[in-house]
Amino acid sequence: MYPVLLELGPITVHSYGFMIAMGFVAVILGLRRRAHEINMEPNETLDIALLAMIFGIIGARLYYVLVYDFSHYVKNPLDVFALNQGGLVFHGGLILGTIAVIIYLKAKKVSVVETADLAALLIPVAYAFGRVGCFLNGCCHGIETDSFIGVSFTEFGTTAYHPAQLYSVVLGLGIYGFILWQRPRRTFGGQAFLSYLIIYNAGRFFIEFLRVNPTYFGLVTGAQITSIILIGIACGLYPFIRRKFAYEEDEAVEEIDESSTA
Template identity: 45%
Template sequence: MHRVLLEIGPFTVYSYGLMIAIGILAAVFVARRLAPKIGVDPERMLDLAVMAVLGGLLGSYVNYIVSYDWSSFASDPVSLLRFWEGGLVFLGGLIGGTAVAVLYILRHKLPLWEIADIAAVAVPLAYGFGRIGCFLAGCCYGKPCDLPWAVTFPPSWRAIYGQPLVPRHPTQLYLMLLGFALAAFALWFRKRRTFAGQSFLLYLILYGLGRGLIEFLRMEPKVLGTPLSVAQFTGLIMIAVALVVYPILRRHTAYPKDKGQTSE
Protein backbone atom coordinates (compact mmCIF):
# COMPACT_ATOMS: atom_id res chain seq x y z
CA MET A 1 0.00 0.00 0.00
CA HIS A 2 1.38 3.40 -1.02
CA ARG A 3 -1.28 6.03 -0.34
CA VAL A 4 1.25 8.85 -0.78
CA LEU A 5 3.68 8.52 -3.67
CA LEU A 6 5.55 11.78 -3.31
CA GLU A 7 5.75 14.84 -1.08
CA ILE A 8 7.35 18.04 -2.34
CA GLY A 9 7.16 20.79 0.26
CA PRO A 10 3.48 21.52 0.86
CA PHE A 11 2.43 19.40 -2.13
CA THR A 12 1.42 15.77 -1.73
CA VAL A 13 0.96 13.36 -4.65
CA TYR A 14 -1.60 10.71 -3.72
CA SER A 15 -1.43 7.42 -5.59
CA TYR A 16 -5.21 7.26 -5.89
CA GLY A 17 -5.52 10.72 -7.40
CA LEU A 18 -2.59 10.12 -9.77
CA MET A 19 -4.11 6.91 -11.13
CA ILE A 20 -7.50 8.59 -11.53
CA ALA A 21 -5.79 11.35 -13.52
CA ILE A 22 -3.93 8.84 -15.71
CA GLY A 23 -7.17 6.97 -16.34
CA ILE A 24 -9.01 10.13 -17.33
CA LEU A 25 -6.23 11.19 -19.69
CA ALA A 26 -6.16 7.74 -21.29
CA ALA A 27 -9.94 7.77 -21.74
CA VAL A 28 -9.93 11.25 -23.28
CA PHE A 29 -7.08 10.28 -25.62
CA VAL A 30 -9.01 7.25 -26.88
CA ALA A 31 -12.24 9.23 -27.26
CA ARG A 32 -10.52 11.93 -29.33
CA ARG A 33 -8.84 9.33 -31.54
CA LEU A 34 -12.13 7.58 -32.27
CA ALA A 35 -14.19 10.77 -32.70
CA PRO A 36 -13.41 11.35 -36.43
CA LYS A 37 -14.60 7.81 -37.21
CA ILE A 38 -18.14 8.85 -36.27
CA GLY A 39 -17.95 12.31 -37.82
CA VAL A 40 -17.35 14.23 -34.59
CA ASP A 41 -14.69 16.92 -34.30
CA PRO A 42 -12.00 15.79 -31.80
CA GLU A 43 -12.15 19.17 -30.07
CA ARG A 44 -15.89 18.80 -29.61
CA MET A 45 -15.26 15.35 -28.16
CA LEU A 46 -12.70 16.88 -25.80
CA ASP A 47 -15.27 19.40 -24.56
CA LEU A 48 -17.76 16.57 -24.04
CA ALA A 49 -15.17 14.51 -22.18
CA VAL A 50 -14.32 17.38 -19.83
CA MET A 51 -17.99 17.92 -19.01
CA ALA A 52 -18.54 14.18 -18.48
CA VAL A 53 -15.49 13.94 -16.22
CA LEU A 54 -16.71 16.82 -14.06
CA GLY A 55 -20.15 15.28 -13.82
CA GLY A 56 -18.60 11.91 -13.07
CA LEU A 57 -16.39 13.23 -10.28
CA LEU A 58 -19.32 15.05 -8.70
CA GLY A 59 -21.63 12.04 -8.95
CA SER A 60 -18.94 9.72 -7.65
CA TYR A 61 -18.19 11.80 -4.59
CA VAL A 62 -21.84 12.46 -3.80
CA ASN A 63 -22.44 8.70 -3.96
CA TYR A 64 -19.57 8.18 -1.52
CA ILE A 65 -20.84 10.82 0.89
CA VAL A 66 -24.39 9.47 0.93
CA SER A 67 -23.32 5.83 1.21
CA TYR A 68 -20.30 5.98 3.51
CA ASP A 69 -19.15 9.27 4.96
CA TRP A 70 -21.84 11.92 5.47
CA SER A 71 -20.47 12.98 8.87
CA SER A 72 -17.03 13.85 7.46
CA PHE A 73 -18.56 15.90 4.64
CA ALA A 74 -20.87 17.74 7.04
CA SER A 75 -17.89 18.82 9.14
CA ASP A 76 -15.72 19.68 6.11
CA PRO A 77 -17.79 20.50 2.97
CA VAL A 78 -14.66 21.65 1.11
CA SER A 79 -13.54 18.01 1.08
CA LEU A 80 -15.82 17.67 -1.96
CA LEU A 81 -13.06 19.33 -3.98
CA ARG A 82 -10.26 17.06 -2.74
CA PHE A 83 -11.20 14.02 -4.82
CA TRP A 84 -7.53 13.04 -5.26
CA GLU A 85 -7.42 11.95 -1.62
CA GLY A 86 -9.95 9.19 -2.29
CA GLY A 87 -13.64 8.80 -1.57
CA LEU A 88 -15.02 8.14 -5.05
CA VAL A 89 -17.62 5.54 -6.01
CA PHE A 90 -17.61 4.35 -9.62
CA LEU A 91 -21.33 3.74 -10.01
CA GLY A 92 -22.14 7.26 -8.83
CA GLY A 93 -19.55 8.56 -11.26
CA LEU A 94 -21.04 6.55 -14.11
CA ILE A 95 -24.49 7.99 -13.42
CA GLY A 96 -23.24 11.56 -13.01
CA GLY A 97 -20.97 11.44 -16.04
CA THR A 98 -23.64 9.83 -18.21
CA ALA A 99 -26.27 12.40 -17.24
CA VAL A 100 -24.02 15.35 -18.06
CA ALA A 101 -22.78 13.71 -21.28
CA VAL A 102 -26.31 13.01 -22.53
CA LEU A 103 -27.38 16.61 -21.89
CA TYR A 104 -24.32 17.88 -23.78
CA ILE A 105 -24.87 15.46 -26.67
CA LEU A 106 -28.54 16.40 -27.05
CA ARG A 107 -27.80 20.11 -26.85
CA HIS A 108 -25.18 19.92 -29.60
CA LYS A 109 -27.05 17.32 -31.69
CA LEU A 110 -24.24 14.75 -31.59
CA PRO A 111 -24.73 11.03 -32.40
CA LEU A 112 -25.74 9.70 -28.99
CA TRP A 113 -25.34 5.97 -29.47
CA GLU A 114 -22.16 6.20 -31.54
CA ILE A 115 -20.60 8.21 -28.72
CA ALA A 116 -21.94 5.68 -26.22
CA ASP A 117 -20.00 2.98 -28.08
CA ILE A 118 -16.84 5.06 -27.76
CA ALA A 119 -17.58 5.38 -24.04
CA ALA A 120 -17.68 1.57 -23.92
CA VAL A 121 -13.94 1.71 -24.66
CA ALA A 122 -12.98 4.84 -22.74
CA VAL A 123 -14.90 4.33 -19.48
CA PRO A 124 -13.61 0.85 -18.56
CA LEU A 125 -10.11 1.94 -19.56
CA ALA A 126 -10.24 4.77 -17.02
CA TYR A 127 -11.87 2.39 -14.55
CA GLY A 128 -8.95 -0.04 -14.79
CA PHE A 129 -6.44 2.66 -13.90
CA GLY A 130 -8.69 3.86 -11.09
CA ARG A 131 -8.68 0.39 -9.56
CA ILE A 132 -4.89 0.42 -9.52
CA GLY A 133 -5.28 3.56 -7.42
CA CYS A 134 -7.64 1.66 -5.11
CA PHE A 135 -5.03 -1.05 -4.63
CA LEU A 136 -2.31 1.48 -3.83
CA ALA A 137 -4.63 3.29 -1.41
CA GLY A 138 -5.70 0.03 0.23
CA CYS A 139 -9.43 0.65 -0.20
CA CYS A 140 -12.03 -1.68 -1.76
CA TYR A 141 -10.23 -4.66 -0.23
CA GLY A 142 -11.38 -8.27 -0.38
CA LYS A 143 -12.25 -11.00 2.06
CA PRO A 144 -9.56 -13.13 3.72
CA CYS A 145 -8.35 -16.07 1.62
CA ASP A 146 -5.42 -18.48 1.35
CA LEU A 147 -4.88 -18.34 -2.40
CA PRO A 148 -1.30 -18.05 -3.74
CA TRP A 149 -1.93 -14.52 -5.04
CA ALA A 150 -3.54 -13.23 -1.83
CA VAL A 151 -2.12 -9.95 -0.54
CA THR A 152 -1.42 -8.78 3.00
CA PHE A 153 -1.43 -5.04 3.61
CA PRO A 154 1.13 -3.33 5.91
CA PRO A 155 0.43 -2.37 9.55
CA SER A 156 -0.50 1.18 8.52
CA TRP A 157 -3.47 -0.27 6.62
CA ARG A 158 -5.03 -1.67 9.80
CA ALA A 159 -4.80 1.72 11.46
CA ILE A 160 -6.88 3.21 8.62
CA TYR A 161 -9.42 0.47 7.93
CA GLY A 162 -9.52 -1.38 11.26
CA GLN A 163 -9.27 -4.84 9.71
CA PRO A 164 -6.92 -7.69 10.70
CA LEU A 165 -3.69 -8.09 8.75
CA VAL A 166 -4.41 -11.38 6.99
CA PRO A 167 -4.02 -12.47 3.35
CA ARG A 168 -6.93 -11.18 1.28
CA HIS A 169 -8.39 -11.31 -2.21
CA PRO A 170 -6.83 -8.45 -4.22
CA THR A 171 -10.29 -7.48 -5.45
CA GLN A 172 -8.97 -4.13 -6.63
CA LEU A 173 -6.77 -5.98 -9.13
CA TYR A 174 -9.63 -8.27 -10.15
CA LEU A 175 -11.64 -5.15 -10.96
CA MET A 176 -8.66 -3.63 -12.76
CA LEU A 177 -8.48 -6.70 -15.01
CA LEU A 178 -12.23 -6.50 -15.58
CA GLY A 179 -11.94 -2.88 -16.70
CA PHE A 180 -9.03 -3.43 -19.06
CA ALA A 181 -10.64 -6.59 -20.48
CA LEU A 182 -13.91 -4.76 -21.18
CA ALA A 183 -12.05 -1.88 -22.85
CA ALA A 184 -10.09 -4.29 -25.06
CA PHE A 185 -13.26 -6.19 -25.96
CA ALA A 186 -15.16 -3.01 -26.86
CA LEU A 187 -12.29 -1.83 -29.07
CA TRP A 188 -12.10 -5.22 -30.82
CA PHE A 189 -15.88 -5.35 -31.21
CA ARG A 190 -16.23 -1.92 -32.86
CA LYS A 191 -15.92 -3.25 -36.41
CA ARG A 192 -18.25 -6.14 -35.60
CA ARG A 193 -21.20 -4.10 -34.36
CA THR A 194 -24.50 -4.48 -36.18
CA PHE A 195 -26.14 -1.39 -34.67
CA ALA A 196 -25.12 1.81 -32.89
CA GLY A 197 -25.12 1.43 -29.13
CA GLN A 198 -24.42 -2.30 -29.21
CA SER A 199 -20.98 -2.02 -27.60
CA PHE A 200 -22.31 0.19 -24.82
CA LEU A 201 -25.16 -2.17 -23.98
CA LEU A 202 -22.80 -5.15 -23.94
CA TYR A 203 -20.53 -3.16 -21.63
CA LEU A 204 -23.41 -2.61 -19.20
CA ILE A 205 -24.25 -6.32 -19.22
CA LEU A 206 -20.68 -7.58 -18.89
CA TYR A 207 -19.71 -5.03 -16.26
CA GLY A 208 -22.82 -5.78 -14.24
CA LEU A 209 -22.04 -9.51 -14.34
CA GLY A 210 -18.32 -9.13 -13.61
CA ARG A 211 -18.77 -6.60 -10.84
CA GLY A 212 -21.55 -8.66 -9.30
CA LEU A 213 -19.39 -11.78 -9.11
CA ILE A 214 -16.32 -9.98 -7.75
CA GLU A 215 -18.49 -8.22 -5.19
CA PHE A 216 -19.03 -11.56 -3.43
CA LEU A 217 -15.29 -11.50 -2.63
CA ARG A 218 -15.45 -8.03 -1.04
CA MET A 219 -16.49 -7.00 2.46
CA GLU A 220 -19.33 -4.72 1.43
CA PRO A 221 -22.48 -4.36 3.57
CA LYS A 222 -25.53 -6.22 2.34
CA VAL A 223 -28.83 -4.41 1.91
CA LEU A 224 -32.57 -5.06 2.11
CA GLY A 225 -32.04 -8.29 4.00
CA THR A 226 -30.44 -9.95 0.98
CA PRO A 227 -26.95 -11.37 0.34
CA LEU A 228 -26.41 -8.58 -2.20
CA SER A 229 -24.65 -5.20 -1.91
CA VAL A 230 -25.71 -1.87 -3.37
CA ALA A 231 -23.26 -2.38 -6.25
CA GLN A 232 -24.80 -5.76 -7.06
CA PHE A 233 -28.32 -4.36 -7.09
CA THR A 234 -27.12 -1.52 -9.31
CA GLY A 235 -25.44 -4.04 -11.61
CA LEU A 236 -28.69 -5.99 -11.91
CA ILE A 237 -30.49 -2.78 -12.88
CA MET A 238 -27.82 -2.04 -15.50
CA ILE A 239 -28.21 -5.52 -16.96
CA ALA A 240 -32.01 -5.28 -17.00
CA VAL A 241 -31.97 -1.88 -18.71
CA ALA A 242 -29.49 -3.09 -21.32
CA LEU A 243 -31.55 -6.20 -22.08
CA VAL A 244 -34.69 -4.10 -22.54
CA VAL A 245 -33.02 -1.47 -24.73
CA TYR A 246 -31.00 -3.97 -26.82
CA PRO A 247 -33.83 -5.13 -29.16
CA ILE A 248 -35.14 -1.57 -29.46
CA LEU A 249 -31.80 -0.21 -30.68
CA ARG A 250 -31.28 -3.24 -32.89
CA ARG A 251 -34.43 -2.23 -34.76
CA HIS A 252 -33.83 1.51 -34.88
CA THR A 253 -30.06 2.03 -35.20
CA ALA A 254 -29.05 -0.98 -37.30
CA TYR A 255 -26.36 -0.48 -39.91
CA PRO A 256 -27.22 -1.27 -43.55
CA LYS A 257 -26.66 -4.98 -44.11
CA ASP A 258 -25.10 -4.47 -47.50
CA LYS A 259 -22.52 -2.05 -46.11
CA GLY A 260 -21.87 -3.55 -42.71
CA GLN A 261 -20.74 -1.42 -39.82
CA THR A 262 -20.27 2.04 -41.33
CA SER A 263 -18.70 4.18 -38.63
CA GLU A 264 -15.14 2.92 -38.88
Protein backbone atom coordinates in the same frame (compact mmCIF):
# COMPACT_ATOMS: atom_id res chain seq x y z
CA MET B 1 0.49 -0.08 -0.07
CA TYR B 2 2.10 2.81 -1.88
CA PRO B 3 -0.32 5.72 -1.31
CA VAL B 4 2.21 8.47 -2.09
CA LEU B 5 4.05 8.40 -5.39
CA LEU B 6 6.13 11.54 -5.00
CA GLU B 7 6.87 14.29 -2.50
CA LEU B 8 8.57 17.50 -3.60
CA GLY B 9 8.58 19.97 -0.72
CA PRO B 10 4.96 20.99 -0.11
CA ILE B 11 3.77 19.06 -3.17
CA THR B 12 2.52 15.52 -2.56
CA VAL B 13 1.40 13.31 -5.44
CA HIS B 14 -0.98 10.63 -4.19
CA SER B 15 -1.13 7.39 -6.15
CA TYR B 16 -4.93 7.22 -6.16
CA GLY B 17 -5.42 10.73 -7.50
CA PHE B 18 -2.59 10.28 -10.00
CA MET B 19 -4.07 7.09 -11.44
CA ILE B 20 -7.54 8.66 -11.65
CA ALA B 21 -5.96 11.54 -13.57
CA MET B 22 -4.18 9.10 -15.89
CA GLY B 23 -7.51 7.44 -16.58
CA PHE B 24 -9.04 10.73 -17.66
CA VAL B 25 -5.99 11.49 -19.80
CA ALA B 26 -6.45 8.13 -21.54
CA VAL B 27 -10.08 9.01 -22.27
CA ILE B 28 -9.14 12.44 -23.64
CA LEU B 29 -6.44 11.01 -25.90
CA GLY B 30 -8.73 8.23 -27.09
CA LEU B 31 -11.53 10.67 -27.90
CA ARG B 32 -9.18 12.93 -29.82
CA ARG B 33 -7.72 10.02 -31.82
CA ARG B 34 -11.15 8.65 -32.75
CA ALA B 35 -13.06 11.94 -33.02
CA HIS B 36 -13.70 11.37 -36.74
CA GLU B 37 -15.73 8.26 -35.87
CA ILE B 38 -18.42 10.46 -34.29
CA ASN B 39 -18.06 13.28 -36.84
CA MET B 40 -16.34 15.68 -34.46
CA GLU B 41 -13.10 17.60 -34.51
CA PRO B 42 -10.47 16.42 -32.00
CA ASN B 43 -10.65 19.66 -29.99
CA GLU B 44 -14.44 19.41 -29.72
CA THR B 45 -14.20 16.13 -27.83
CA LEU B 46 -12.53 17.89 -24.91
CA ASP B 47 -15.94 19.23 -23.85
CA ILE B 48 -17.28 15.67 -23.67
CA ALA B 49 -14.32 14.53 -21.60
CA LEU B 50 -14.58 17.46 -19.19
CA LEU B 51 -18.32 16.96 -18.73
CA ALA B 52 -17.81 13.27 -18.06
CA MET B 53 -15.05 14.06 -15.57
CA ILE B 54 -16.88 16.79 -13.64
CA PHE B 55 -20.24 15.08 -13.42
CA GLY B 56 -18.59 11.70 -12.99
CA ILE B 57 -16.82 12.90 -9.85
CA ILE B 58 -20.00 14.56 -8.56
CA GLY B 59 -22.03 11.42 -9.20
CA ALA B 60 -19.39 9.15 -7.67
CA ARG B 61 -19.35 11.28 -4.52
CA LEU B 62 -23.13 11.57 -4.24
CA TYR B 63 -23.54 7.82 -4.56
CA TYR B 64 -21.07 7.26 -1.72
CA VAL B 65 -22.69 9.88 0.50
CA LEU B 66 -26.24 8.60 -0.05
CA VAL B 67 -25.58 4.86 -0.03
CA TYR B 68 -22.53 4.16 2.12
CA ASP B 69 -22.45 6.63 5.02
CA PHE B 70 -25.48 8.92 4.82
CA SER B 71 -25.92 9.31 8.59
CA HIS B 72 -22.37 10.60 8.98
CA TYR B 73 -22.82 13.26 6.30
CA VAL B 74 -26.14 14.39 7.74
CA LYS B 75 -24.28 15.18 10.95
CA ASN B 76 -21.18 16.52 9.18
CA PRO B 77 -22.38 18.09 5.89
CA LEU B 78 -19.07 19.83 5.14
CA ASP B 79 -17.38 16.43 4.96
CA VAL B 80 -19.22 15.88 1.67
CA PHE B 81 -16.55 18.08 0.08
CA ALA B 82 -13.60 16.32 1.77
CA LEU B 83 -12.63 14.24 -1.26
CA ASN B 84 -9.13 13.79 0.15
CA GLN B 85 -10.70 11.40 2.66
CA GLY B 86 -11.85 9.09 -0.14
CA GLY B 87 -15.37 8.01 -0.96
CA LEU B 88 -15.98 7.81 -4.71
CA VAL B 89 -18.18 5.07 -6.20
CA PHE B 90 -17.80 4.22 -9.87
CA HIS B 91 -21.48 3.43 -10.43
CA GLY B 92 -22.51 6.93 -9.38
CA GLY B 93 -19.95 8.50 -11.70
CA LEU B 94 -21.02 6.30 -14.60
CA ILE B 95 -24.70 7.16 -14.18
CA LEU B 96 -24.46 10.93 -13.70
CA GLY B 97 -21.61 11.32 -16.19
CA THR B 98 -23.63 9.46 -18.83
CA ILE B 99 -26.71 11.61 -18.25
CA ALA B 100 -24.69 14.83 -18.52
CA VAL B 101 -22.96 13.75 -21.74
CA ILE B 102 -26.25 12.61 -23.33
CA ILE B 103 -27.81 16.03 -22.67
CA TYR B 104 -24.76 17.73 -24.20
CA LEU B 105 -24.76 15.48 -27.28
CA LYS B 106 -28.47 16.07 -27.84
CA ALA B 107 -27.91 19.84 -27.70
CA LYS B 108 -24.99 19.57 -30.16
CA LYS B 109 -26.89 17.13 -32.42
CA VAL B 110 -24.10 14.56 -32.17
CA SER B 111 -25.02 10.87 -32.36
CA VAL B 112 -25.60 9.58 -28.83
CA VAL B 113 -25.36 5.89 -29.72
CA GLU B 114 -22.12 6.22 -31.70
CA THR B 115 -20.53 8.30 -28.94
CA ALA B 116 -21.74 5.78 -26.36
CA ASP B 117 -20.12 2.96 -28.32
CA LEU B 118 -16.85 4.88 -28.37
CA ALA B 119 -17.17 5.51 -24.64
CA ALA B 120 -17.63 1.76 -24.12
CA LEU B 121 -14.12 1.32 -25.49
CA LEU B 122 -12.53 4.06 -23.37
CA ILE B 123 -14.32 3.83 -20.02
CA PRO B 124 -12.89 0.38 -19.16
CA VAL B 125 -9.37 1.73 -19.62
CA ALA B 126 -10.03 4.64 -17.26
CA TYR B 127 -11.65 2.20 -14.83
CA ALA B 128 -8.56 -0.03 -14.87
CA PHE B 129 -6.31 2.95 -14.11
CA GLY B 130 -8.56 3.92 -11.21
CA ARG B 131 -8.49 0.43 -9.71
CA VAL B 132 -4.70 0.35 -9.90
CA GLY B 133 -4.88 3.55 -7.84
CA CYS B 134 -7.13 1.77 -5.34
CA PHE B 135 -4.61 -1.06 -5.06
CA LEU B 136 -1.70 1.31 -4.45
CA ASN B 137 -3.77 3.21 -1.91
CA GLY B 138 -4.88 0.03 -0.12
CA CYS B 139 -8.59 0.84 -0.36
CA CYS B 140 -11.43 -1.24 -1.86
CA HIS B 141 -9.66 -4.47 -0.95
CA GLY B 142 -11.44 -7.79 -0.64
CA ILE B 143 -12.26 -10.10 2.24
CA GLU B 144 -9.67 -12.08 4.16
CA THR B 145 -8.20 -15.10 2.40
CA ASP B 146 -5.64 -17.85 2.95
CA SER B 147 -5.21 -18.24 -0.81
CA PHE B 148 -1.81 -17.77 -2.44
CA ILE B 149 -3.28 -14.80 -4.30
CA GLY B 150 -3.94 -12.92 -1.05
CA VAL B 151 -2.21 -9.58 -0.46
CA SER B 152 -1.18 -8.07 2.87
CA PHE B 153 -1.68 -4.30 3.04
CA THR B 154 0.70 -2.68 5.52
CA GLU B 155 -2.04 -0.68 7.25
CA PHE B 156 -3.82 -3.90 8.22
CA GLY B 157 -0.84 -5.90 9.47
CA THR B 158 -0.04 -9.33 8.10
CA THR B 159 -3.62 -10.40 7.33
CA ALA B 160 -4.04 -11.29 3.65
CA TYR B 161 -7.00 -10.06 1.63
CA HIS B 162 -8.34 -10.75 -1.83
CA PRO B 163 -6.85 -8.09 -4.17
CA ALA B 164 -10.33 -7.18 -5.42
CA GLN B 165 -8.85 -4.05 -6.98
CA LEU B 166 -6.75 -6.19 -9.32
CA TYR B 167 -9.71 -8.39 -10.16
CA SER B 168 -11.43 -5.18 -11.27
CA VAL B 169 -8.39 -4.21 -13.35
CA VAL B 170 -8.61 -7.55 -15.16
CA LEU B 171 -12.35 -6.98 -15.66
CA GLY B 172 -11.75 -3.53 -17.17
CA LEU B 173 -8.99 -4.68 -19.50
CA GLY B 174 -11.00 -7.74 -20.50
CA ILE B 175 -13.97 -5.56 -21.43
CA TYR B 176 -11.67 -3.26 -23.40
CA GLY B 177 -10.39 -6.23 -25.40
CA PHE B 178 -13.90 -7.50 -26.07
CA ILE B 179 -15.26 -4.11 -27.15
CA LEU B 180 -12.21 -3.57 -29.36
CA TRP B 181 -13.04 -6.88 -31.08
CA GLN B 182 -16.79 -6.24 -31.18
CA ARG B 183 -16.67 -2.63 -32.38
CA PRO B 184 -16.17 -3.28 -36.12
CA ARG B 185 -18.68 -6.15 -35.94
CA ARG B 186 -21.59 -4.17 -34.50
CA THR B 187 -24.93 -4.55 -36.24
CA PHE B 188 -26.49 -1.45 -34.66
CA GLY B 189 -25.46 1.77 -32.96
CA GLY B 190 -25.33 1.47 -29.19
CA GLN B 191 -24.53 -2.24 -29.24
CA ALA B 192 -21.06 -1.83 -27.73
CA PHE B 193 -22.30 0.37 -24.88
CA LEU B 194 -25.11 -2.03 -24.01
CA SER B 195 -22.60 -4.89 -24.07
CA TYR B 196 -20.34 -2.89 -21.78
CA LEU B 197 -23.15 -2.27 -19.29
CA ILE B 198 -24.09 -5.93 -19.17
CA ILE B 199 -20.57 -7.35 -18.93
CA TYR B 200 -19.23 -4.78 -16.47
CA ASN B 201 -22.17 -5.05 -14.11
CA ALA B 202 -22.19 -8.84 -14.25
CA GLY B 203 -18.49 -8.85 -13.41
CA ARG B 204 -18.94 -6.25 -10.69
CA PHE B 205 -21.80 -8.27 -9.18
CA PHE B 206 -19.56 -11.30 -8.65
CA ILE B 207 -16.49 -9.33 -7.52
CA GLU B 208 -18.64 -7.76 -4.81
CA PHE B 209 -18.88 -11.15 -3.08
CA LEU B 210 -15.14 -10.86 -2.44
CA ARG B 211 -15.18 -7.23 -1.30
CA VAL B 212 -15.75 -5.66 2.09
CA ASN B 213 -18.92 -3.60 1.77
CA PRO B 214 -22.08 -3.15 3.85
CA THR B 215 -24.95 -5.39 2.75
CA TYR B 216 -28.70 -4.99 2.59
CA PHE B 217 -30.78 -7.73 4.23
CA GLY B 218 -27.45 -9.45 4.88
CA LEU B 219 -27.37 -10.59 1.27
CA VAL B 220 -26.37 -8.02 -1.34
CA THR B 221 -24.38 -4.78 -1.45
CA GLY B 222 -25.51 -1.47 -2.88
CA ALA B 223 -23.23 -2.06 -5.88
CA GLN B 224 -24.87 -5.43 -6.53
CA ILE B 225 -28.34 -3.90 -6.44
CA THR B 226 -27.22 -1.16 -8.83
CA SER B 227 -25.59 -3.76 -11.10
CA ILE B 228 -28.82 -5.76 -11.30
CA ILE B 229 -30.80 -2.63 -12.14
CA LEU B 230 -28.36 -1.54 -14.87
CA ILE B 231 -28.25 -5.03 -16.40
CA GLY B 232 -32.06 -5.03 -16.46
CA ILE B 233 -32.15 -1.60 -18.13
CA ALA B 234 -29.54 -2.62 -20.73
CA CYS B 235 -31.35 -5.88 -21.55
CA GLY B 236 -34.68 -4.08 -21.73
CA LEU B 237 -33.32 -1.43 -24.11
CA TYR B 238 -31.42 -3.91 -26.28
CA PRO B 239 -34.24 -4.94 -28.68
CA PHE B 240 -35.55 -1.36 -28.96
CA ILE B 241 -32.16 0.18 -29.75
CA ARG B 242 -31.32 -2.71 -32.09
CA ARG B 243 -34.42 -1.95 -34.17
CA LYS B 244 -34.09 1.83 -34.06
CA PHE B 245 -30.36 2.11 -34.85
CA ALA B 246 -29.78 -0.95 -37.04
CA TYR B 247 -27.02 -0.59 -39.62
CA GLU B 248 -27.51 -1.34 -43.26
CA GLU B 249 -25.59 -4.46 -44.27
CA ASP B 250 -23.07 -2.50 -46.34
CA GLU B 251 -22.34 -0.21 -43.35
CA ALA B 252 -21.37 -3.18 -41.21
CA VAL B 253 -19.15 -4.58 -43.96
CA GLU B 254 -17.50 -1.18 -44.44
CA GLU B 255 -16.72 -0.95 -40.70
CA ILE B 256 -15.07 -4.37 -40.75
CA ASP B 257 -13.02 -3.41 -43.80
CA GLU B 258 -11.89 -0.17 -42.14
CA SER B 259 -10.90 -2.05 -39.01
CA SER B 260 -8.85 -4.59 -40.94
CA THR B 261 -6.89 -1.85 -42.69
CA ALA B 262 -6.40 0.37 -39.64
